[in-house]
């Protein structure tokens with residue numbers, strides 16, 4: 001080697017070694033699961049072959065004997081017949097809509113693990129139409145009543161009737177202005193005042209959805225810090241904007257998003273050591289299942305799903321994040337689109353006692369109408385610079401601040417201060433923790449392999465014995481008159497003020513559904529597979545065919 005090339009090699013090493021070390025440190029701060037490696041997960045998702053179970057596999061994929069498989073076959077037929085006979089109009093509307101409604105095609109294809117979809121579809125259909133809501137119930141087009149545990153994607157914090165009246169009252173206040181956009185109805189003043197008070201932050205901006213609120217918060221964080229990277233935590237949902245969804249689901253790879261481990265010291269190390277991070281996005285719902293995505297039943301291939309909320313540990317984590325973000329000039333954003341107003345009137349900031357730099361709200365805050373809101377410190381919310389007037393941070397949206405939405409929001413915010421709503425927050429945590437405890441005691445006593453974990457009124461169910469068929473429970477629950485959203489038993493969302501009698505009915509119905517599910521052989525106890533065995537055998541199927 002000449003002197004020159006030796007010098008060149010040494011210089012290259014001086015540059016490359018720290019870069020490699022930096023890269024390695026980042027890799028170690030990612031969660032080791034696929035959910036922590038979005039690009040790899042997308043790569044695999046594109047290659048995972050589709051396959052289906054035939055009739056024999058569908059009923060006996062766990063090696064159940066013919067008698068059990070036969071029981072399951074008869075049960076599926078009976079369940080299918082019952083749901084079909086009960087709801088002809090609802091199912092006809094659902095079938096017709098599926099022809100032209102891509103959203104419904106997607107949700108109905110992802111209610112259960114994909115291997116089971118074709119046979120299941122031959123036997124069983126679930127309606128997606130409702131004629132009305134009444135109190136705690138939804139009524140389908142055939143008059144069947146179900147207790148509503150869908151939660152309207154989280155919007156429904158106070159019961160469906162509450163939102164109907166927010167909308168009616170709000171529109172009554174603003175209809176004289178009608179749909180004039182660009183100018184504001186005076187109700188806006190009251191909304192700004194109240195949101196500033198609740199958030200403890202200086203300014204507010206209105207958007208049309210939670211996704212847009214997140215986009216705007218991140219855009220502002222980048223604008224003011226001059227940095228481009230954003231940190232989100234493994235498994236966390238922040239809407240469907242590409243940059244906060246770096247894995248499967250987003251066809252465009254994103255390089256500026258780091259998906260790091262939740263509640264982990266290595267993440268703090270990254271935040272402390274890098275200079276290119278604009279913001280950290282926190283969805284406090286992840287406290288219930290850190291590092292895991294929202295638990296849908298389409299992923300219930302085994303009984304490995306688990307969850308559990310530790311308020312103390314998660315609070316300590318948020319405090320650490322607050323500290324490191326302050327230290328490093330990183331914008332701490334609480335994305336409270338889901339949990340805001342559900343866990344405390346002042347949202348996650350109040351509940352955990354940690355002040356963020358920006359907060360996003362949405363869902364329930366619109367009083368039943370679509371909305372997204374960003375609250376932030378004045379210095380972060382500003383969209384222009386006096387010293388460089390052409391350097392702006394643009395954000396618009398035709399329907400933001402729509403008078404009807406502002407009106408319903410005004411009513412919603414006013415009601416937060418009423419005695420009735422304050423009473424719903426009194427003892428909220430204890431009430432819902434007590435209900436989870438009662439639920440779990442009942443399941444255990446009855447010998448059902450079902451367990452609930454909760455963050456206040458947001459529940460997730462998981463399964464305590466290995467099984468391939470847990471996803472069937474959602475259909476038994478529907479038969480018993482409980483309506484779940486299309487993600488099934490991974491997320492039950494209760495109105496926070498559900499009364500004791502309705503909750504007791506829910507509990508009885510879940511127990512009845514479990515009783516039937518067990519009697520029908522889906523939780524057959526002779527299966528010797530562990531969760532790991534199940535996962536291995538599915539991997540084999542994917543590689544070599546079912």
Ligand SMILES: Cc1ncc(COP(=O)(O)O)c(C=O)c1O
Nearest residue numbers: 209210211237238239283337338
């Ligand atoms: C935490 C969080 N952020 C953002 C969003 C996106 O909100 P939207 O569906 O209104 O766009 C959601 C939606 O579920 C959410 O839960």
